[in-house]
Amino acid sequence: MQVHAETAVLLVLGAVAVIVGVRWVAGRTGLPAAALLTLAGIAYAYLPGPNVALDPELVLTLVLPPLLYSAALDSSLLAIRRNLRTVVSLSVLLVTATALLIGVGFALFVAGATLAAGIALGAAVAPPDPVAALAVGRKVGLPPRLITLIQGEGLLNDATALTILSVAVAAARGDGFSTPAAVLQFVVAAAGGVAAGVAVAYAVRPLRRLRSDPLSSNAVSLATPFVAYLLGESLHVSGVLAVVVAGLVIGHNNPSWASGASRLQTDAVWRLVDFLLEGIVFLLIGLQLPMVIRGLDQYDTSTIVTAAAVTVGVVLLLRPLWLWLTEHLPQALHTRLGGHGDGTPEEDGVPRLTGREIVVLSWAGTRGVISLAAIFTLPLVTDTGEPFPDRNLLLLCAFLAVLVTLVGQGLTFAPLVRALDLRADQADQARLRNEARAASVEAALVRLTEIEAQQHDDVDDQVIAGLRAQLTPRLNRYRRRLDLLQNAEGGEIPLSPQYEAALRLRREVLDAQRHELLRWREVGQLPDAGLRILERELDHEEGLLPARGPR
Incomplete structure (x- = not known):
């Protein structure tokens, strides 16, 4: 036992060292850390010494909830709601179409493969993992709407994929398949997950009395995703969706539900949790390669190539085709379609995606550890005692889909965005923030004037004068920044030598x-x-x- 404990500690320390080292390399070279960590994991997997096998239950229970919850806290509930049609199209409809198309492809072109086994593989590889794409997208300055779409899709697609996977596995094991029952199962799982998430979010609300104790508040925050997930799973609904909804609701209400000290500490803790968990996850992906290719001797080369081509081909080609088709539907098929008066079509006040945006979103569909965790949950045998059909082949195809998208698309995502020159208007965003800052200071000055007029006996006039003396120069500084930003060209924030010197x-x-x-x-x-x-x-x-x- 002592040896195993020491080995585990050494592995963890080694993983942390690699994560920190890769982050340093990524910062110096501009390469995505996710792709580098995956390659590092593959390299380690073939070195002599202990390896780490991916435990799907461990990933789905201990790793996925905090990662999803942290991402939800950092997302915008209002922005996702504004882009809900596109988010649902990507996270529900596209995931379903991907699973079905891979299933049909396996049934038609892969010798001996069944439709249910193919759909199980399709469900596993259908949901993109946005971690790598978001890290690069923020670094290169993607427009906020694209960030929202990538975030929203990544938050909601796992629930769809895992529900489809459970239905497909049941059919492959011999439990039978019924389309109405499958649809009903999906609806119940989704609705129940949303309800569970909302219930957890509002159950946390009475704990606002912990606002004065940031440590206790932070402990509650760390426990929340696990409570939401376990509640959902115990009710046989989507625990993943429960975590996401709880995170979105709590993140939306955090300004009024938590104190400033709690928010500062919680933000720091969740950034550390994300940094370590994401790093370990990408290392784990690379470490699985030897296990994945083991047991493929029973398949001939043509079968392996055909299965891999179907899987990777659908993953890479269906996404851009889907985005293009859904954004170019006839105007009559779009609800409440309007425009800005400049010929730009929009839905519910949200412009349709441009060609460059479709290309970037298509290339943002990197797969990750959820795909591997999902495919590793496939049972070894069916209800009849026979081996699960083509399990080893399905594992290989899922790993290849993850590797091709994570490394291939991950390494080329930033150059693609730069080549398309699709960046956010930094000056416009800075202008909005400074307008909000100025408005908040003006509100504070108005409140000071009201307090002064009320002539409270316990308020010293000198205190009011001192606060006004602090706020007025700050308001003037924000207004000077706004004047500078009004003259910004090309979306770049103009640099002021005087301002830089003052900093x-x-x-x-x-x-x-x-x-x-x-x-x-x-x-x-x-x-x-x-x-x-x-x-x-x-x-x-x-x-x-x-x-x-x-x-």
């Missing part, structure tokens, strides 16, 4: 304060506990400074 000066002043506090500690005038409190104040002040340029 450098503020950082130098903060450094001087830190050095003085350290000197006090070294000469014994300030205890470490007091130093940490004062350092935290300076850290919060520094955190308000933008990285570069007027934000």
